[in-house]
Amino acid sequence: MADISDGEIPGTSYQADDEMVDSPAELSDVEPEQSEAAGLMNGNGHIRRRPPSNSQHSSIGSSNDTPVTARESLRERIIHKAHDVQHKVEEAAHNVEEAVEDVANKIYVAGWRLVSHTNLPEWMKDNEFIHFGYRPELRSFVECFKSVFRIHTETGNIWSHLLGMMAFLGITGYFLSRPSEEVQWEEKAVFSAFFFGAIICLGFSWIFHTVCCHSSPVGKFFNKLDYCGISVLTVGSFVPWLYYCFYCRLVPKVCYLALIFTLGACCTVFSLMDKFQTPKYRPVRAGMFIALGLSGVIPALHFVITDGFYEAVHNASLGWLCLMAFCYIFGAVIYAVRIPERIWPGKFDIWFHSHQIFHIFVIAGAMVHYHGITQIANYRLTEGDCLDVVPVM
Numbered sequence: 195m196a197d198i199s200d201g202e203i204p205g206t207s208y209q210a211d212d213e214m215v216d217s218p219a220e221l222s223d224v225e226p227e228q229s230e231a232a233g234l235m236n237g238n239g240h241i242r243r244r245p246p247s248n249s250q251h252s253s254i255g256s257s258n259d260t261p262v263t264a265r266e267s268l269r270e271r272i273i274h275k276a277h278d279v280q281h282k283v284e285e286a287a288h289n290v291e292e293a294v295e296d297v298a299n300k301i302y303v304a305g306w307r308l309v310s311h312t313n314l315p316e317w318m319k320d321n322e323f324i325h326f327g328y329r330p331e332l333r334s335f336v337e338c339f340k341s342v343f344r345i346h347t348e349t350g351n352i353w354s355h356l357l358g359m360m361a362f363l364g365i366t367g368y369f370l371s372r373p374s375e376e377v378q379w380e381e382k383a384v385f386s387a388f389f390f391g392a393i394i395c396l397g398f399s400w401i402f403h404t405v406c407c408h409s410s411p412v413g414k415f416f417n418k419l420d421y422c423g424i425s426v427l428t429v430g431s432f433v434p435w436l437y438y439c440f441y442c443r444l445v446p447k448v449c450y451l452a453l454i455f456t457l458g459a460c461c462t463v464f465s466l467m468d469k470f471q472t473p474k475y476r477p478v479r480a481g482m483f484i485a486l487g488l489s490g491v492i493p494a495l496h497f498v499i500t501d502g503f504y505e506a507v508h509n510a511s512l513g514w515l516c517l518m519a520f521c522y523i524f525g526a527v528i529y530a531v532r533i534p535e536r537i538w539p540g541k542f543d544i545w546f547h548s549h550q551i552f553h554i555f556v557i558a559g560a561m562v563h564y565h566g567i568t569q570i571a572n573y574r575l576t577e578g579d580c581l582d583v584v585p586v587m
Contacts, residue, residue: 306330306337308346317410320473323535327543329407338405347543350550351403358557359396362389365564381571384434388567391430392560398423399553414471421465421479427560428486429458431518434567435490439497439510442580450493461486480530487522490515509573514566518559525555 310326311319318331327347332338342352366389370382402416432454440447461482464470470479494515498506506512529552535542 306332315410317413318407321532321535321547321549323532323539324543324547325540331409332407333409335405335408338408341407342404345544347547348403348406350545350547351553352400354400354550354553354557355396355403356400358553358560359393359400362392362396362560365389366393381575384437385567385571387430387433388564389430391427392564395423395427395556396560414468417471418466421470422462424483425458425461425465425486427556428461428483428522429454431560431563432490435511435515435563435570436493438567438570438574439493441574446493446496450496453492454489457486457489477530480526484523484526487519490519509570511566511570514562514569518563518566521555521559521562525552525559528552528555 306329308327309330311322311324311328313330314328315331318328324347327345329341329346329348332341342349342356366386369377369385369389372382398416398419402413402420405416406413433451436447436450436454440450464482465479469475494506494512497510498512501510528548532548535547
């Protein structure tokens with residue numbers, strides 16, 4: 195017989211694992227779905243609740259993942275859009291900055307004033323003994339050429355060689371326009387070498403002094419052309435003199451022409467080196483061109499030895515040649531030592547400083563040489579053709 199304690203009747207109540215259930219009869223009234231959802235009855239009559247299935251976990255996880263993925267996508271789009279906006283803002287700011295700078299440069303250039311040596315950019319500083327009167331860095335070819343008609347440190351340099359170039363253009367046009375009965379084509383070709391050298395030298399010079407304040411690359415480029423022009427003038431000056439001095443002697447004429455062309459080419463190559471443009475090499479530049487000019491001493495001595503001093507002076511224009519050499523060399527020395535501004539700093543800022551004096555002597559030397567080769571050409575042409583027996587040397 196079953197043991198009854200505390201008034202409990204068997205079969206009237208059951209203890210489940212987790213909770214009490216009224217009776218088996220009441221359990222029959224539970225719907226199957228609710229029974230499955232609540233748990234399973236074990237062999238002892240107790241009901242054990244079923245743990246949630248994997249499908250329930252997965253459905254819960256997927257419902258949570260969808261908002262997270264959407265939030266990440268939205269965040270990426272916002273960041274990408276922000277980067278685009280930032281890039282556009284930076285680009286617009288850069289364009290505005292360039293426009294403002296361009297307008298400021300135009301306003302500055304249109305109303306530029308002369309500056310002192312200490313206020314110049316480093317690449318424009320060349321002569322510390324000239325204190326004031328410099329043009330600023332203009333960065334405009336129009337403004338550079340407009341400055342030709344203003345007073346500054348380069349005014350004398352510009353106009354001295356500009357007027358000299360115009361003079362030689364006129365002389366060249368007159369000489370080459372002479373009829374062949376008056377001037378043969380051979381003489382026109384020989385004189386053209388000198389005319390070409392003079393026009394190139396003076397032309398490169400005044401253009402360089404006009405645009406030297408444009409910018410550093412432009413100034414360096416035209417400075418090289420300026421020095422090349424000096425070499426071209428020196429070589430061109432020797433061509434007619436050697437041609438007429440050794441008119442009937444082919445071997446020395448060809449040898450000396452080859453020598454002067456070789457030396458001129460070396461000077462031209464050296465002039466194109468960037469290192470050559472610095473103020474440190476000012477004496478070297480002057481010395482190199484002086485040496486090029488003094489190379490004419492060799493053919494001059496040759497002629498004096500073979501034909502005599504009297505013949506050289508009266509019929510070979512040796513006196514005019516020496517005067518030309520003096521003009522070139524003296525002007526180059528003045529340029530190298532920077533007199534008179536070295537003695538009186540700040541007193542020759544605008545007029546009569548060393549570079550302007552050098553320009554004057556270059557023009558004087560070219561004019562003297564033109565007169566000399568004209569004299570020797572007239573003498574040779576009046577003598578007629580070479581004799582049958584001609585000394586080789």
